[in-house]
Amino acid sequence: MTKHLIKNGRVLTPEGTQSCDVRIEDGKIVELAPGLSPEGARVLDAAGCWVLPGLVDIHCHLREPGFEHKEDIASGTAAAARGGFTSICCMANTNPVNDNAVVTEFIRKKALQAGPIRVYPIAAVTKGLKGEELTEVGDLLDAGAVALSDDGKSVKNAHRMRLALSYAKRFGMTIISHPEDEDLVNGGVMNEGHWSTALGMPGTTRVAEESIIARDCMLAELEDTKIHIAHVSTAGGAEIIRWAKKRGGKVTCETAPHYLYATDAWVEGYDACTKVNPPLRTEDDRRALIEALKDGTIDCIATDHAPHHEDEKNVEYALAAPGISGFETALSICWTSLVVPGHLRPEALFNLLTAAPAKILGLDAGSLELGKSADVTVFDPEASWTVNPGEFVSRGKNTPFAGKTLTGLVSHTFAQGILAYGNSHAD
Ligand code: DOR
Numbered sequence: 001m002t003k004h005l006i007k008n009g010r011v012l013t014p015e016g017t018q019s020c021d022v023r024i025e026d027g028k029i030v031e032l033a034p035g036l037s038p039e040g041a042r043v044l045d046a047a048g049c050w051v052l053p054g055l056v057d058i059h060c061h062l063r064e065p066g067f068e069h070k071e072d073i074a075s076g077t078a079a080a081a082r083g084g085f086t087s088i089c090c091m092a093n094t095n096p097v098n099d100n101a102v103v104t105e106f107i108r109k110k111a112l113q114a115g116p117i118r119v120y121p122i123a124a125v126t127k128g129l130k131g132e133e134l135t136e137v138g139d140l141l142d143a144g145a146v147a148l149s150d151d152g153k154s155v156k157n158a159h160r161m162r163l164a165l166s167y168a169k170r171f172g173m174t175i176i177s178h179p180e181d182e183d184l185v186n187g188g189v190m191n192e193g194h195w196s197t198a199l200g201m202p203g204t205t206r207v208a209e210e211s212i213i214a215r216d217c218m219l220a221e222l223e224d225t226k227i228h229i230a231h232v233s234t235a236g237g238a239e240i241i242r243w244a245k246k247r248g249g250k251v252t253c254e255t256a257p258h259y260l261y262a263t264d265a266w267v268e269g270y271d272a273c274t275k276v277n278p279p280l281r282t283e284d285d286r287r288a289l290i291e292a293l294k295d296g297t298i299d300c301i302a303t304d305h306a307p308h309h310e311d312e313k314n315v316e317y318a319l320a321a322p323g324i325s326g327f328e329t330a331l332s333i334c335w336t337s338l339v340v341p342g343h344l345r346p347e348a349l350f351n352l353l354t355a356a357p358a359k360i361l362g363l364d365a366g367s368l369e370l371g372k373s374a375d376v377t378v379f380d381p382e383a384s385w386t387v388n389p390g391e392f393v394s395r396g397k398n399t400p401f402a403g404k405t406l407t408g409l410v411s412h413t414f415a416q417g418i419l420a421y422g423n424s425h426a427d
Contacts, residue, residue, distance in 0.1 A: 001417060003037055004425075006378065009046030012053065013368050022051055024374040027417030032370055044425040046278055046378050046414060053348050053368040054086025054375030054415060055331065058357045059151070059176070059230055059254060060300035061323070062088075062119070065103065066095025071307040071395045073110040076327075077117040079305070079394035081420035084328035084377035084410035086117055087358070087365040092124040093153040099124035099135045101143035104170040108144050116415035118256060118375075120146040120363060125164045125175060131156045134164055137171045146361050149176035151230060152277075154212045156182065157171020160218050169225035174361060175227045177216040179237070180278065184208035186391055187320045191264040191279040199267060201317060206285075209278050210236040217244035217251050226250035228360055231304050233259045233278040235288030242297045252360045254302040255289050257333040258324050258400070262286075266400055272313045272320035276306070276402040279322075290343050293352065300357040303330045325396035329387055331379060335400065335408035339381075346381070383409035 004024040011018045011032065023031035023041065062076040071079075080088050090107065092098035098107065104121045111119030123145035127133045129152065137148065148168055154177060155161040161177075168175050183206045190196050191201025213229055217240060220227035232238055232255045244251045258276060263283050266274045274280060292298040306323025313320050331353065338344045344352075358366030368376060386405045389397035412422030 003041035004414065004417070004419070005036055005041040006044045006046050006051055006376065007036070009049050009051035009378065011051040011368065012347065017347065022376060024376070024414060024417050027374055029368065029370055029372055029374050037187060041263050042425050044229060044378065049083060049378065049411065050346065050379040050381060052084070052377045052379055053354045053366050054243070054377050054413065055084045055353045056357045056363060056366045057085045057088045057303050057305070058300065058361055060088050060090050060305035061093065061307065062090040063094060063307065064288045065106060069096070069309045073107065073119065074114040075393065075395045076307070077111065077114045077119065079327040079392065081413045082393050082410065082416065083330050084379065084413050085327060086375035086377070086413060086415040086420070087120065087363055088117065089120040089122050089146060089361065091122050091149060091292045093129060093152040097124050097128050099127045101139045104140055104143035104145050116418040116420055118365065118415070119203065120149045120361070122149050122176065124148065125150045125155055126160070127380055129153055134167055136290050137168055137173055141171050141173060146363065147174045147176050147228070149178065149230070150368065151176060151178045154178050154180050158219065161216065162223060165219055165223045165225050167229065169223060174226050174228050176214065176230050178230050179209045179212035179216065181208045181212050189275065190267050192283050193264065195264040195267055199270070204238055204279055206234045206281070209234055212238060212404060213237045213240050217241065217249055220251060221247065221249045226252070229253035231256050231259070231278060232289070232298060233281050233285065235285045238288055238292035238297050242292070245297065252299040254300045254357070255293070255298050256302060256304040257326060259289055260286060261333050261337040262400055270317050271400060272315065272317050273324070273398045273402070275320050275322050276324050277322040290338065293338070294343065299360060301334060302357060303327055307394050310397065313398050323398065323399065325389070325392060325394045325398045327394060328392050329399060329401050329406065330408060332385070332406035332408045334383065336406045340407050374414055376414040377410055378412040378422070380411050383406045383407070385409050387390060
């Protein structure tokens, strides 16, 4: 195996930031110290860059099996690597749905063939995502599922959700709630408010999200079990989670990069790449989410990478598939919207994308330490670049950030000691 030496970077370790070199051998981090000599390793000069634990994403869509025209595990993991992610958890809304051990095992096998990015399948809560029959949690756990979610839909029947929480608890599995009341969505295609009125489009009330957040937090409390709330997008949603946590609820939650940067004003122009579930919200929501990240109400950031084919976006707004191809812009969007304006310190942001999400699902990832798997991301905080979806390695080019200039860029990603992204460096 090729040996690597990453020199002169600012290295984020569990003990804090250190100016040192990182030696990678046999897939592991074997030395962390200043002034190391190559000793046969390829040397990467990371002067001026952050050297981070490989990023961890607990919410993405890889689309395989069944929707390979949007993405497959090989293209999705390549996109993850380009975004600095080395451990990713993929949602169950594939075809067939990941609601049984065969599909879970298929995903893991494909991921091993694809390369060194670790893929952790999230299996469905209900068979076929239909909200009715619960899946076999023990089988799914044995097959390698790390959590359960009907993401894309909430479990509509509250009693069924209660049973699912109580069943999952016996196996120590976390349920990830997709908070969206489809009756309240009622055909809405964007956030209900000033812009939906101005643009003449059906809006979705924020209560569609907030009512299910409240319901699922209360059900988890009732069953004394944990729950993770996906893609929180509203001020009210964050407030409800703050309340649930204060009561001692075992609640964690995430938001996604696009909710921290973009708002429903971006829908002006009717670009279907701005269509996402939950929808882009208002500037007040965006600011409230940032406050919720600062005070710890929001535990982590997840991409909700949702690639779609051009033909599924190049249609009337109401008919377009919701979702944003997010891996390749995630860290830059977060850096630009959170660190550059001074809302978060760099280390706080990195934690939200590494150790914090790993802890939520109990993954052995997100920490750059001696002896650990060499999952390492090199990030240049000064680089300024313009998003060109034509350069995405994801099959999904669907991003509302096309043409935006962002600050900070991943230059290299090592996964299990292998260079998974970045120009190969000197011997
Ligand atoms: O925008 C979204 N797209 N939100 C989801 O919850 C599902 C996802 C998808 O699968 O495309």
